[in-house]
Amino acid sequence: MPLISGLAIAISTVIGLTAAIILFCLFKRREQRNYHDFVLENSISIKKLDEINRRYDFYPYVCFDQFHTYDNQTFFNMISCQDYLVYQLQYIRTKLFEQIKKVDHNSSRYKEYLAEVNSIDTSGQFAAPIGKLKSERLLKTECKLMQDKTCVPVTQFCLRVTLYRSNINGRVCEEKGEIFTAEDIFAINKRLNRKSGNFYLDREIWESICRVERGKVSNKMRFAIYKRDGYRCRKCGVSDRYAPLEIDHIIPIAKGGKSTYDNLQTLCHRCNTEKGDTIE
Ligand SMILES: [Zn+2]
Incomplete structure (x- = not known):
């Protein structure tokens, strides 16, 4: 008998504790949501930030990274990441330049944007009375939301070229990569522009293109x-x-x-x- 009642007490204690923990968590989460919603709806700073964000409307970044898999060791060794980029630039440069222009646009506006955001000096001011909510916690919530909502646009362009080597089953067993900046790309493009009919006059550029073509x-x-x-x-x-x-x-x-x-x-x-x- 004492054994059974002991067991019953233990089980009911566990159930009681679990229920208490669940209730406590639910309460905490609801409380957190209350603060979050109140700040979103009533913070003057957040409203100002939203307005600034609408005005700036940064360009999203589209990834132009290039990659290729060679199933042939000789070609993998022979072709460099730059060779591959030179080859691909023949086809993607128009779109790439548009992208670089957009990133430049972001970059030129970003400083101004940050200055405007940093000049918001209404932290802790709300459009409605805070009632029973704690002002310290409201401030903390507001600060976190301001950080989350502040735009971090892409302001520097870079393109990564990755070449993989696969074995006969198609499994990748080796790779090499290189990163190119907008300046690198402009420099290569300048050399690509020296063209006569279908032939590139810059010897190195032409050799890069031939290597990649052969590797196809x-x-x-x-x-x-x-x-x-x-x-x-x-x-x-x-x-x-x-x-x-x-x-x-x-x-x-x-x-x-x-x-x-x-x-x-x-x-x-x-x-x-x-x-x-x-x-x-
Ligand atoms: Zn023959």
């Missing part, structure tokens, strides 16, 4: 081309059993050819060496 032939693509061509040299017809096969750009990359299925063919090592950089 993934192992997967390579095997698809071999398969399409029946595992034979398209020039002399030798099969892969008798000669090592290679992938050839029909119009060479150095002459503006691209790494597309139509521009790729299977050649044996000998025919490929003979062909070199000519167009047949």
